[in-house]
Amino acid sequence: xxxxxxxxxxxxxxxxxxxxxxxxxxxxxxxxxxxxxxxxxxxxxxxxxxxxxxxxxxxxxxxxxxxxxxxxxxxxxxxxxxxxxxxxxxxxxxxxxxxxxxxxxxxxxxxxxxxxxxxxxxxxxxxxxxxxxxxxxxxxxxxxxxxxxxxxxxxxxxxxxxxxxxxxxxxxxxxxxxxxxxxxxxxxxxxxxxxxxxxxxxxxxxxxxxxxxxxxxxxxxxxxxxxxxxxxxxxxxxxxxxxxxxxxxxxxxxxxxxxxxxxxxxxxxxxxxxxxxxxxxxxxxxxxxxxxxxxxxxxxxxx
Amino acid sequence: xxxxxxxxxxxxxxxxxxxxxxxxxxxxxxxxxxxxxxxxxxxxxxxxxxxxxxxxxxxxxxxxxxxxxxxxxxxxxxxxxxxxxxxxxxxxxxxxxxxxxxxxxxxxxxxxxxxxxxxxxxxxxxxxxxxxxxxxxxxxxxxxxxxxxxxxxxxxxxxxxxxxxxxxxxxxxxxxxxxxxxxxxxxxxxxxxxxxxxxxxxxxxxxxxxxxxxxxxxxxxxxxxxxxxxxxxxxxxxxxxxxxxxxxxxxxxxxxxxxxxxxxxxxxxxxxxxxxxxxxxxxxxxxxxxxx
Numbered sequence: 001x002x003x004x005x006x007x008x009x010x011x012x013x014x015x016x017x018x019x020x021x022x023x024x025x026x027x028x029x030x031x032x033x034x035x036x037x038x039x040x041x042x043x044x045x046x047x048x049x050x051x052x053x054x055x056x057x058x059x060x061x062x063x064x065x066x067x068x069x070x071x072x073x074x075x076x077x078x079x080x081x082x083x084x085x086x087x088x089x090x091x092x093x094x095x096x097x098x099x100x101x102x103x104x105x106x107x108x109x110x111x112x113x114x115x116x117x118x119x120x121x122x123x124x125x126x127x128x129x130x131x132x133x134x135x136x137x138x139x140x141x142x143x144x145x146x147x148x149x150x151x152x153x154x155x156x157x158x159x160x161x162x163x164x165x166x167x168x169x170x171x172x173x174x175x176x177x178x179x180x181x182x183x184x185x186x187x188x189x190x191x192x193x194x195x196x197x198x199x200x201x202x203x204x205x206x207x208x209x210x211x212x213x214x215x216x217x218x219x220x221x222x223x224x225x226x227x228x229x230x231x232x233x234x235x236x237x238x239x240x241x242x243x244x245x246x247x248x249x250x251x252x253x254x255x256x257x258x259x260x261x262x263x264x265x266x267x268x269x270x271x272x273x274x275x276x277x278x279x280x281x282x283x284x285x286x287x288x289x290x291x292x293x294x295x296x297x298x299x300x301x302x303x
Numbered sequence: 304x305x306x307x308x309x310x311x312x313x314x315x316x317x318x319x320x321x322x323x324x325x326x327x328x329x330x331x332x333x334x335x336x337x338x339x340x341x342x343x344x345x346x347x348x349x350x351x352x353x354x355x356x357x358x359x360x361x362x363x364x365x366x367x368x369x370x371x372x373x374x375x376x377x378x379x380x381x382x383x384x385x386x387x388x389x390x391x392x393x394x395x396x397x398x399x400x401x402x403x404x405x406x407x408x409x410x411x412x413x414x415x416x417x418x419x420x421x422x423x424x425x426x427x428x429x430x431x432x433x434x435x436x437x438x439x440x441x442x443x444x445x446x447x448x449x450x451x452x453x454x455x456x457x458x459x460x461x462x463x464x465x466x467x468x469x470x471x472x473x474x475x476x477x478x479x480x481x482x483x484x485x486x487x488x489x490x491x492x493x494x495x496x497x498x499x500x501x502x503x504x505x506x507x508x509x510x511x512x513x514x515x516x517x518x519x520x521x522x523x524x525x526x527x528x529x530x531x532x533x534x535x536x537x538x539x540x541x542x543x544x545x546x547x548x549x550x551x552x553x554x555x556x557x558x559x560x561x562x563x564x565x566x567x568x569x570x571x572x573x574x575x576x577x578x579x580x581x582x583x584x585x586x587x588x589x590x591x592x593x594x595x
């Protein structure tokens with residue numbers, strides 16, 4: 001595991017920031033970290049990159065204990081509040097970061113051109129950062145995080161300031177990095193973006209992890225089928241019982257039926273047709289990340 | 304500690320220092336101070352010019368050479384205190400936000416997640432600011448001494464030691480301000496450092512008066528304030544080193560030693576040299592422990 005934490009806890013005075021976080025991120029994955037505002041996402045990221053000290057618990061990043069500076073050579077970080085010295089040019093900023101990373105002067109120039117090209121800012125190397133739009137600054141932040149070709153990237157809301165084209169560009173960039181073996185810890189509110197790129201996710205709510213696992217596992221929920229009818233119809237209870245189905249919603253020309261698994265769908269359709277209704281369409285309801293997120297977080301809040 | 308000082312650590316410190324030096328030059332406080340300093344030097348130079356012209360032209364015919372030397376020394380001592388004050392204020396205001404400003408704006412989050420120790424970051428900040436302040440104070444003090452010597456042939460004694468002590472003054476203030484900025488918000492740190500500077504100055508004046516009237520309590524107050532911030536003590540020592548004894552007409556020039564008993568001891572000077580380093584070590588420790 002490239003990231004591993006055990007009961008990582010952080011208190012800010014009396015306020016709980018993270019509560020016994022146990023997390024494992026496999027190498028080469030894009031890991032999505034989700035949660036509502038104030039749930040403790042940034043607290044965990046800041047502990048993992050060494051900006052804040054845990055109150056208790058332990059963790060390892062790249063095989064080194066949290067806060068170990070040597071591991072930072074092999075990782076990059078885009079903070080949520082990305083701010084840079086406006087009087088610098090990107091070339092100067094990246095040269096500064098390159099020196100902090102221990103890169104040789106001869107390496108910094110080519111690496112700078114490479115990462116700036118990847119984020120689409122190759123023509124802006126000599127432009128003062130203060131003249132950059134917020135979106136350009138965010139892309140510059142991603143370039144800065146990628147400078148040394150890190151094995152692990154922490155990106156805190158990397159597309160918050162980007163337009164849809166910029167988001168797509170970053171999405172492709174992340175998938176490209178993953179193809180090269182880079183592990184990405186992605187902290188984002190944009191669930192659709194996360195769903196498109198992440199292999200696994202964890203959801204944090206009120207300082208605790210409330211769901212985690214591979215995306216495919218988490219999105220495979222109960223089988224729900226939406227049936228579109230030619231005329232109003234309500235199936236008999238014994239018809240549903242025959243396929244172990246449950247009527248979840250009933251509109252005049254639409255039914256939503258819960259089934260034990262997808263294997264029961266043909267039997268359900270056959271039973272409904274046998275009962276005399278005319279079916280115009282059948283669609284299996286897909287659970288998406290947004291549904292999972294809302295269900296998980298609201299369950300926690302109400303339960 | 305030996306392992307800390309590897310070549311790569313030194314490179315990281317220098318990287319932070321170089322950027323801090325460049326940034327410090329750009330700060331409005333430094334730009335404004337540089338402009339005001341030029342104005343101040345022009346005014347000071349004009350005063351010296353007119354005084355020297357009258358003396359050279361025989362307008363003050365009754366003066367002997369000793370008196371002229373005394374006037375030169377007095378003019379020099381008068382020029383040193385405001386120069387020291389300007390340099391001190393520039394040191395405070397250019398350093399109070401050195402760490403806190405970057406933490407508040409999140410600019411520091413990028414660099415501090417690089418393989419750099421927080422102690423190296425604090426040291427780099429101090430080195431960069433100290434380099435800028437050294438250049439600035441050398442230019443200011445060098446100009447004041449140069450003008451006084453050039454126009455008035457002001458006598459100087461131990462010039463190298465005096466200049467070194469003048470340069471030490473802003474470094475002491477810079478050390479305190481960088482230390483404060485590792486914990487306090489910029490504004491609070493600025494108020495605290497300026498107040499401390501004022502307390503140190505008043506303490507120095509009390510010590511000098513105490514020396515004249517032989518009041519031990521007043522002398523002790525001065526020693527305590529010098530321990531809190533040894534800037535005034537260093538200034539008095541610098542003036543004593545610069546001006547040969549017995550050349551001052553009137554000791555009213557601010558910061559000028561009133562008598563031998565008010566001249567800081569060698570121990571106080573050693574403490575003053577160690578003071579910014581102690582402050583930086585404390586700043587390193589504070590930043591290492593805090594959450595960012």
